[in-house]
Amino acid sequence: MNKHTFSSFNTYAMKVFRGKRVVVDGEIIPATVFVEGGKIVDIQRNIYSQDSNSVELESEEVVDAGDLVLMPGVVDSHVHVNEPGRTAWEGFSTATKAAAVGGITTIVDMPLNSIPSTTSLSSLNIKLDSARGQCYVDVGFWGGVVPGNQDELVPMVNAGVAGFKCFLINSGVEEFQHVTEEDLHIAMKQLVGTESVLLFHAEVDCAGLGQNNTKEETAESADDRKYQTFLESRPDKMEVEAIKLVCKLCLQYKVRCHIVHLSACEALPIIQSARDSGAPLTVETTHHYLNLASENIPDGATYFKCCPPVRNKKNRDLLWKAVMSREIDMVVSDHSPCTSDLKHLDKGDFLAAWGGISSVQFGLSLFWTAGQQYDVTILDLCRCLCENTSKLAGLGSQKGSITVGRDADFVIWDPEKSWSVKEQMIQHKNKLTPYIDTTLKGNVSKTILRGNVVYDEHTGLSEKPFGQLLLDIKFC
Known part of the structure; x- marks a missing residue:
């Protein structure tokens, strides 16, 4: 045309x-x-x-x-919506409103921490029933791999899930059990030839480190209000050993594999070596690993806790270097909120607190702000937040770029305008986040979903939720 x-x-x-x-x-x-x-x-x-x-x-x-800049809408492929079952933590309405305000036009929901977890076709249907009619942006869905659910994987692939996530260590919720190497052999045999992707929370328990992540496993003399105590309980080695296992299995089965929320730069050469050997392997990091540093986390500030942990400034710099060299393919929020009581703010106990950071609304601005120190361009932002996240979730022909035939999903934003994060502007359900009062650069003016303005900075969110469930057609 x-x-x-x-x-x-x-x-x-x-x-x-x-x-x-x-x-x-x-x-x-x-x-x-x-x-x-x-x-x-x-x-x-x-x-x-x-x-x-x-x-x-x-x-x-x-x-x-x-x-202003007119670019593709952001695709955040790592969001914990938690509905149904833990809707007090987050829900489809609030999560997608926050996404829209942040310039995101598509999120992909993780299979936990909802109850039930998305580990079967029936649980997927339950989640879809919960989401319908609530979403202000489009929503895709990851399934989950847990011990014994191998017969559910192909039916969920056929239903249209974007792929599957598994944990190699205790997930923190009893409904989503972590898998062993034996479980992975069984699951990957099911996924051979499906073109699906298997996502890994890549930490393993090394000689008791990190198992359950409780106070009893730390020396009695350690101060559980200090972030360093928690950081030492989840060392880099846990990620490195897990990623060695992922690379081995990826090369053996040639099933697409993806490392979620990489925090330890030490693992990057292992990933690159596997890729050089032909492993179909991708990797993401998150906004918190690119913005925060362990040296700056105050005592008792448990809203900074996530797993794997935020590491030091030197590690952060190396992650940014890997983003810019394309060793890291994409950047996501890993939005994982909870109710404030689960953060144990009264005691400031890092070991007891739930691990997860809320930030889905701020991803574009977080990436742009921190990236100024590393010569990030708008094209880098599009690659990391739009194009590659779309491809990971199987949406590359529909989302992620301004191309004839694709969805008219756009964000209009001002790269030069600064603003400050205030609690009253936060759309996600629980407002606790490390970014309160942080000054960010890059202000979202409008978010457009399939040609519909779903957010305008002057008039707010659209009255109608225009979002679609990206596999709902399979069930019509």
Whole structure:
């Protein structure tokens, strides 16, 4: 359709999105994007027209980004929504509202900490029933691998789950048991030839380290209010040994594998060696590992706790280096909230507190702000937060770029504008986060889902939840 002129569209009712800085095909250019039926139907490159005779005036809607950046909507492929079963922690309505305000147009829900966990076709249906009609952005779903559920995997693949997650160590919830190497051999035999992906929480218990993560396992003299006490209970070795196992199995079965929330830079050469040997292996890190550092975590500030832990500044710098060199493929939130009582703020006990950081609303700005120290560009941001996360979740032909035929999912944002995180602006259910009062750079102006403005910084969220369940069609 690119051969057509503006006037050739005048008989169609469509929406138009235009701007001086539009991300198209690895470039930031003036462009006008035409949308019909929620899909991108044409892109006029190097054209930012305000001609009164142009097609925009005959369109249903014209959204002009002007000098702001117009880029693909962010795809966050690692979000714990927790509904049903632990909806006091988070839910589909609040999580997707937070996502929309943060410029995210698609999230992919993790199979825990909901009850039931998404480890069978029947539990997947229960989760879909909970989500319908609530979502302000699109939602995909990961299934889970637990001991003994191998016969459920192919049915869930056929139902449209994005792939499967497993834990190599205690997950923290009894409904989602961790797997052994023997369990993984069984599961991976089921997944051979399916093109599905197996996601690994890659920590293993090394000589008792990290098992249950309780106070009794730490020396009596240790102060459980100090972050260092917790950090020493989850050393780098736990990740390194787990990733060695993942690489071995990935090479053996050639099933797509993915390391979630990598925190230990020491494991990066192991991952690269496996890739060089032909392993279909990808890896992500998170916004908290790229923004926070163990040296700066105050005593008793248990809202900084996550697993694997936030490590030191030197480690953070090496993670950023790996992001920029593309050794790390993508960056996600790992949004994992809980109710405040589970953080044990009264005692500030890092060992007893639930491990998880809430940040889904702030990912774009967190990445952009911290990335200024590492020469991050807008194209780097699109690669790490949009393109590669879409591909991981099997959405590469639908999401992640401004391309004809793909969903008209966009975020319009101001890279130069700074703002401060305040509790009253937080949309996710539990407001406890390490980022309160943090000044961030990069302000979201509008979030567009299939051509619908679902968030506007001046008017707020849309009244109607426009989000779709990305595998719901399988059950119609």
